[in-house]
Amino acid sequence: MIKQTQITEESIKVFKALADPIRLEIIKYLSQLDHEVSCGEISQTMQISKTSGSYHFKILQEAGLISVRKVAREKYVILDRSTFDRHLTHFWQNL
Amino acid sequence: MIKQTQITEESIKVFKALADPIRLEIIKYLSQLDHEVSCGEISQTMQISKTSGSYHFKILQEAGLISVRKVAREKYVILDRSTFDRHLTHFWQNL
DNA sequence: TACATAGTTCAAAGATATTTGAACTATATT
DNA sequence: AATATAGTTCAAATATCTTTGAACTATGTA
Numbered sequence: 001m002i003k004q005t006q007i008t009e010e011s012i013k014v015f016k017a018l019a020d021p022i023r024l025e026i027i028k029y030l031s032q033l034d035h036e037v038s039c040g041e042i043s044q045t046m047q048i049s050k051t052s053g054s055y056h057f058k059i060l061q062e063a064g065l066i067s068v069r070k071v072a073r074e075k076y077v078i079l080d081r082s083t084f085d086r087h088l089t090h091f092w093q094n095l
Numbered sequence: 096m097i098k099q100t101q102i103t104e105e106s107i108k109v110f111k112a113l114a115d116p117i118r119l120e121i122i123k124y125l126s127q128l129d130h131e132v133s134c135g136e137i138s139q140t141m142q143i144s145k146t147s148g149s150y151h152f153k154i155l156q157e158a159g160l161i162s163v164r165k166v167a168r169e170k171y172v173i174l175d176r177s178t179f180d181r182h183l184t185h186f187w188q189n190l
Numbered sequence: 191t192a193c194a195t196a197g198t199t200c201a202a203a204g205a206t207a208t209t210t211g212a213a214c215t216a217t218a219t220t
Numbered sequence: 221a222a223t224a225t226a227g228t229t230c231a232a233a234t235a236t237c238t239t240t241g242a243a244c245t246a247t248g249t250a
Contacts, residue, residue: 019110
C-alpha cells in the first residue's frame with residue numbers, strides 16, 4: 001500500500017518555501033556544496049542579517065526542505081532531497 | 096548549446112503560482128481531464144467567484160502553467176506541461 | 191434593439207509574508 | 221567572572237497577496 005499524498009498543507013508549505021529568491025539561493029548554495037553548513041555561513045554568503053536568516057531557515061525547515069543538526073552553539077543545515085523528490089520530481093504522481 | 100535557466104523571476108512566478116490551494120486544485124482538475132476547459136466551468140467546479148477565478152487564471156497564465164485560447168466570449172485553458180517539467184521535474188538541473 | 195452571458199478591470203479591504211533592531215538564551219573563550 | 225559568538229524571539233513597520241463587488245467590454249440570443 002503506497003501512501004498517496006493529497007493537496008495538503010504540506011505541499012503548500014513546500015511551494016511557499018520555494019517561492020522566494022533568497023530561499024532559492026540558499027537551496028542552490030546548499031546543493032552545490034552537498035554537505036552540512038552552518039546558518040551563519042549561509043547568512044554571510046547571502047548577505048542577509050542573522051534575523052532574516054533565522055526566519056528563512058525556519059520556513060525551509062518547516063517545509064521539510066532542509067534538516068538541521070545542532071552542535072553546541074551552532075546549527076548545521078543540509079538539504080533533505082527526499083522532500084524535493086516527493087513534491088517536485090514526482091509532482092504529477094502526488095497531485 | 097542548452098539554455099541554462101537561472102534563478103529568475105520565472106521560477107519565482109512558477110512557485111508562487113503553485114503556492115496556493117485553489118490554484119493547486121485547478122491544476123489537479125485540469126490534469127485529470129487533460130483537455131481544454133472553459134474558465135467558467137472551472138470557477139463553478141472550484142466554487143469561487145468569477146472575479147477570483149479571473150485572478151487565479153492570470154497568475155497561472157503569467158507563470159506559464161496554463162495556456163489559453165479565446166473562442167468568441169469564452170476562454171479555454173489547458174495545462175502547459177512543459178513548464179511543469181522545466182521547473183519541477185527538472186528542478187535540480189535548472190537551479 | 192434589448193437583454194443575457196463570459197470574462198476583465200479597478201479600488202478598497204483584509205489577510206499573509208518579510209524585514210528590522212532590540213532583547214534574549216546558550217555556549218565558548220579569556 | 222567577564223566578554224564574545226551563534227542563533228532565536230518579539231513586536232512594529234512594510235510589502236505583497238487575495239477577495240470582494242461594482243462597473244466595464246465583448247459576444248450571443250430573443
